[in-house]
Amino acid sequence: LLRSLLNKKAPLQLGRMCYSSSSSPTTKLFIDGKFVESNTSEWIEIHNPATNVVVGRVPKATQEEMLAAVDSCSRAFKSWSETSILSRQQIFLRYQQLIKDNIKELSKMITLEQGKTLADAEGDVFRGLQVVEHACSITSLMLGETLPSITKDMDTYTYRLPIGVCAGIAPFNFPAMIPLWMFPIGMVCGNTYLMKPSERVPGCTMLLAKMLQDAGAPDGTLNIIHGQHAAVNFICDHPAIKAISFVGSNQAGEYIYERGSKNGKRVQSNMGAKNHGVVMPDANKENTINQLVGAAFGAAGQRCMALSTAIFVGESRDWLPELVERSKSLCVNAGDQPGADVGPLISPEAKNRVESLIQSGVEEGAKLLLDGRKVNVKGYENGNFVGPTILGKVTPEMTCYKEEIFGPVLVVLEADSLDEAISLINRNPYGNGTAIFTTNGATARKYTHEVDVGQIGVNVPIPVPLPMFSFTGSRGSFRGDTNFYGKQGIQFYTQVKTVTSQWKAEDATVTSPAVTMPT
Ligand code: NAD
Numbered sequence: 352l353l354r355s356l357l358n359k360k361a362p363l364q365l366g367r368m369c370y371s372s373s374s375s376p377t378t379k380l381f382i383d384g385k386f387v388e389s390n391t392s393e394w395i396e397i398h399n400p401a402t403n404v405v406v407g408r409v410p411k412a413t414q415e416e417m418l419a420a421v422d423s424c425s426r427a428f429k430s431w432s433e434t435s436i437l438s439r440q441q442i443f444l445r446y447q448q449l450i451k452d453n454i455k456e457l458s459k460m461i462t463l464e465q466g467k468t469l470a471d472a473e474g475d476v477f478r479g480l481q482v483v484e485h486a487c488s489i490t491s492l493m494l495g496e497t498l499p500s501i502t503k504d505m506d507t508y509t510y511r512l513p514i515g516v517c518a519g520i521a522p523f524n525f526p527a528m529i530p531l532w533m534f535p536i537g538m539v540c541g542n543t544y545l546m547k548p549s550e551r552v553p554g555c556t557m558l559l560a561k562m563l564q565d566a567g568a569p570d571g572t573l574n575i576i577h578g579q580h581a582a583v584n585f586i587c588d589h590p591a592i593k594a595i596s597f598v599g600s601n602q603a604g605e606y607i608y609e610r611g612s613k614n615g616k617r618v619q620s621n622m623g624a625k626n627h628g629v630v631m632p633d634a635n636k637e638n639t640i641n642q643l644v645g646a647a648f649g650a651a652g653q654r655c656m657a658l659s660t661a662i663f664v665g666e667s668r669d670w671l672p673e674l675v676e677r678s679k680s681l682c683v684n685a686g687d688q689p690g691a692d693v694g695p696l697i698s699p700e701a702k703n704r705v706e707s708l709i710q711s712g713v714e715e716g717a718k719l720l721l722d723g724r725k726v727n728v729k730g731y732e733n734g735n736f737v738g739p740t741i742l743g744k745v746t747p748e749m750t751c752y753k754e755e756i757f758g759p760v761l762v763v764l765e766a767d768s769l770d771e772a773i774s775l776i777n778r779n780p781y782g783n784g785t786a787i788f789t790t791n792g793a794t795a796r797k798y799t800h801e802v803d804v805g806q807i808g809v810n811v812p813i814p815v816p817l818p819m820f821s822f823t824g825s826r827g828s829f830r831g832d833t834n835f836y837g838k839q840g841i842q843f844y845t846q847v848k849t850v851t852s853q854w855k856a857e858d859a860t861v862t863s864p865a866v867t868m869p870t
Contacts, residue, residue, distance in 0.1 A: 375407055376406075378553045378554065381573065382419050382574055384423075384564065384569075389412055391410045391416070395411065397550075397551065397553070399463055401687075402734055407554065410577050414585070421574070421591050424591070427571030428542070431571075436493065439541065449566055450559070451480060454473055460526075460555045464554050465552045465686075465697065466697060468691045471649060482531050486535045489539045504855045505853040510848055512845060515543075516542065516543050516593060517543070518544070519533030520598075520607065521599070522549050523697055524650070526549070530555070532596070532598070534546055536840045537844045540841060542593075545576065546560075546574070548575065548577070550577060560575055587614060592616060595611045595616055595619075596843070598655075604620040604830060620829065621655070621824055624657075625660055626657060626658050626786075628661045628787075629664060629776075629798065630663045631667060631788060631794055632664060633791050640674050643761070643812065644678050647759070648692070649692075651693050651696055654813070655828075656784045656815050657757075659762065661674075661764070663765050664765075664772055671720065674741065674761075678721055681738075683726050683728055685728070685730075685734065693759055702735040705758030717745045719740075720743045721738075723740040737759055740761070741763060755781070782804045782825035782827060783804070783825075785807055786808035787799075789810070803825070805825030805828065820837045821834040821838065822834050
C-alpha cells in the first residue's frame with residue numbers, strides 16, 4: 352500500500368497521491384475514517400528543500416471540516432474509552448509491526464518533504480516507533496493504586512481513565528517521531544485524537560494514519576486536520592478538546608499554552624533550545640570531537656536537542672583546529688544522495704535567517720572559523736543548503752548566542768573552569784538539553800547536580816530519553832506540568848478517580864448519623 356502511495360503510477364484516494372485539478376498532489380484530511388479532499392480555497396505549497404520544487408499542496412481546513420473532525424472524535428470517544436484495554440493494546444501491537452515493516456517508505460517521505468538524509472529519517476521513524484512499542488505496555492502503565500483496610504471494612508483504590516478528545520500540534524523537524532509522541536500515547540489510554548501535523552511536512556503523518564487504520568483503529572479515533580493559525584486557534588478554543596500537546600517554537604508554544612490553558616485545557620508545550628556541550632580537558636579527545644561534530648551538524652542542526660553551543664574549558668580549546676577540520680569533511684548534499692551527511696534547511700527563509708545570524712556573529716566580533724554559506728551542492732543549486740559553520744570567540748551578549756539558530760552552526764565559547772561553564776549555562780533561558788565530555792566521575796556528578804537543564808548527557812551528545820522515561824526539557828524550553836511520554840505522558844492523558852468503599856458484615860449496621868468529619 353505504501354509503495355503505491357509513493358508511486359505516481361498508482362494513485363490512491365489518500366494523502367499526497369490523490370490528484371486534484373492542480374498539477375501538484377494534494378494532502379487529504381482524515382475525517383471519521385475517510386481520507387477526504389478539502390473544500391478549501393486556501394492551499395499551502397510543500398517544497399522539496401533540496402530543490403525547492405513543489406511536491407504537494409496542503410489545505411487550510413475550513414471551519415466546517417475542523418468541526419466535522421472534532422465531532423467525529425467526540426462520537427468515537429464514547430465507545431473507544433469503553434473498549435477493553437487489551438483490545439486497544441492489540442491494535443498498537445499490530446501498529447508497531449506495520450511501522451517497522453514500512454520504515455523505508457516512511458523515511459523516503461520524510462526526506463522528500465523535510466530534507467534530512469535517509470539514514471537520519473530512519474532514525475526519526477525509529478525513535479517514534481519506540482514510543483509506539485512502549486504504548487503496547489499500557490496494561491501495566493495504566494495500573495492504579497490500592498490501599499486496603501484504611502479503616503475497618505474500608506478500602507481505597509484509584510483508577511486511571513481517559514480524559515476525552517485530545518489534540519496534537521507538531522513541528523516540521525521530526526515528521527514521524529513527534530506525532531508518534533502524541534496520538535499513540537493519547538489513544539492507547541482511551542482518548543480520541545485530533546492531529547494537526549506541520550503544514551510543511553504532512554505526508555508522513557498521513558501514512559502513519561493509514562497504517563493505524565489498517566492496524567484496526569476504529570473510525571473517528573484519530574482525525575487529522577491541516578492548516579496554520581486558524582487550525583491552531585480552533586484547537587485552543589473548541590470546548591470538546593480537553594488537552595493539547597504542542598511541540599515547536601517558543602513563539603507558537605507560549606501562545607498555545609496561554610490560550611489553551613485560559614480555555615481550561617491541559618497543555619504540554621515543548622519549545623526551543625540552546626543546548627551547550629561542555630568539553631573538559633580530561634575528555635577523550637577523539638570521541639568528543641566526533642560527537643560534537645555529529646550533534647552540531649546532523650539533521651543540518653534542525654534538532655531541538657542539537658548541540659549548537661560548545662564551551663571549551665581550559666586547554667581543551669587547543670582542540671578547535673581539529674574540530675574545524677573534522678567538520679569540513681562532512682558531505683553536504685540532498686538527503687537521498689549516497690554519502691550525504693548534512694541535508695538542506697527546510698526553506699529559503701530558514702536559510703536566509705541562518706546566514707544572517709552567522710553574519711551578525713561576524714559583525715559583533717566572533718571569529719568565523721568555518722563558513723558554510725557559500726557551499727555549492729552540484730545538481731542542487733536551488734536547494735536551501737548551508738554547510739557546517741563554526742563561530743569562535745563567541746560571548747553571551749552576541750545575537751548568535753542568544754537566539755536559537757536551528758541550522759548547521761556551532762557557536763564556541765571558552766571558560767576557565769567548570770564552575771564558570773555551569774554558571775553560563777544556568778543564565779541561559781533555555782533548559783532543554785546539555786552534555787558534558789569528561790573522564791572524571793566527580794566532574795560529571797557535579798555537573799549533573801548543578802546544571803539547571805532538564806536532559807543531561809555524560810559523554811552522550813544528544814541525550815533524548817527513551818520512552819520508558821519522559822522528555823524532560825525545562826525552564827524556557829517547556830511550559831506545562833507533565834512531560835511527553837513515559838509515566839508523565841500517561842499522567843497527561845489520564846485522570847484519576849479515587850474510590851473509597853466500605854463493605855460491612857450484615858451485623859455491623861450504622862446505628863446513628865455521624866455529623867463530624869470522618870476520621
Ligand atoms: P513552529 O512553532 O513554527 O511550528 C510548530 C507548529 O505550530 C506547526 O504545526 C505550525 O503550524 C504551528 N504554528 C507556527 N507558528 C504559529 C503561530 N504563530 N501561532 C500558532 N501556531 C503556529 O515550529 P517549527 O519551525 O515547525 O519547529 C522548530 C521549532 O520546534 C524549534 O524552535 C525547535 O527547537 C522546536 N522543537 C522543540 C522540540 C522539543 O521537544 N523541545 C522538539 C522539536 C522541535
